[in-house]
Amino acid sequence: MPTKTDLTSADLSGIRQSALGAADPLGVAAELAAAADAGHLADPQDAGYALALAAEIAESRSKLDAALRYADQAVTAYGTRDDSPASSAQALRARILFRSGRADDALAALEPLRPALTKYSDAAAYVGAALAAGGKNRVAEQWLTEAVRAVLDERAAAGQSTDPVSADDAGLLFFLLQQRHRTRHTLGLSHDTYDNLADRLETRLARTPPAGADDDLLFWPEAEFATVVTRWPALTGTYGATWDEHRARLEQRLTRQGGTPSLLPGVADDLARFAGIGGTADANARNGYARSLAAGTGLIAWPPARNDACWCGSGAKYKKCCLPRSR
Incomplete structure (x- = not known):
């Protein structure tokens, strides 16, 4: 706080x-x-x-x-900034407008952000989440198709391959292709050329998550946990049916694992970016999200001292909160 x-x-x-x-x-x-x-x-x-x-x-x-x-x-x-944070904030506002029942205002707010889809993956994720919140998957598919085409045209004009050979080379294109691919799957559309390219890149760029950076170490704070299991009910099998069960699973896993690992505190909307619009947050998406967190800051060291505040953020001492859950 x-x-x-x-x-x-x-x-x-x-x-x-x-x-x-x-x-x-x-x-x-x-x-x-x-x-x-x-x-x-x-x-x-x-x-x-x-x-x-x-x-x-x-x-x-x-x-x-x-x-x-x-x-x-x-x-x-x-x-007047038009960078990624500013564009993301505008898309966030549009998402809230959709959730408030103001679909026309939301679409009007999103329309000027279409150029950001070809510049910033974060902004593209927020735009996609806004359209998903408004049930506008067909609009999302159209905008993503145009964005993919524009990025491919830019690559061709710059003499770059339109079939990237590495994650660094793929960059924003890979992200857009994944979002479009999953959106089309949600709409029940058959594969096209861009979907095939998305599949090739997925296979080519797939990597095994490094040890300690998989979704087994994802920790969902209480409100985030509620959002995750509401949005993806099947994940109760992965993370637990309740927040208490979720914390117990993590504590037990960490106790068995030993050492001084770090927990990866998650945000449901950020996982949605990896799941894609209408995505199912499958193991690949969850592991990809976990890897992104493991490479950043804000990780939670484990274990805390017995009399220190518990790692789960409850405010209680560790010895009276999650430590007993290991049993």
Whole structure:
């Protein structure tokens, strides 16, 4: 929860990983918005990020009026910027509009973001999530098709192969092809040339997850866990039917494994990016998401000292919270 006078970018990233598991996530959202409004950010340019984070927290609790208010403020804070964070915030606002029953306004907000699909994977993920929230999978398929075609044309004009040979070479193209492929599968459409290219790249670029970076170490804070099992009910078999069971499974696995591994705190909407629009969050998507978290910051070291706060974010001491779950 925000307590520092001036929050840094790293602080905001840490809050993103932990806020939804906090005792009062809506209070965290309100504090983030207040910090942005009062200028209590180490970098004033983080105001949009802080407000967008507040919007996502409020949205996760279905407080759509507050979420939209924060999202409006985030878009205003970003001003005329058209980079990935600004475009993502606009798409987040559109998603909240869809969930608020304002489909026409949401589509109007998304239309100017179509060029961002060929520039930023994060923004493309938010646009896709917004269209999915509005049940606009056919629109998503059309926009993704146009984006894939544009990226392939750019590669051809630059003398690059239209059939990449590595993940680095594929870049944004691979992401767009995956999203389009899964969207078309959701719509029940037959394979076309781009789907075949997506399959080839999936096979060519697939990698075995490194040890300790698979979805067995994904930890879902309480609110995120509720979102995950609601969105993908089949994952109760992977993560547990309740949050208590989820924490117990992790504690037992870590106890058996030994050593000092790190837990990977997850965000449901970020997993959705790897699952694709309408995706099923299969093992490949979950492992890919786990690898992305393992390469970043904000990991949770295990185990804490017996009298320290529990790793799950409950606020209770470890010895009275998750430590007994190992038994």
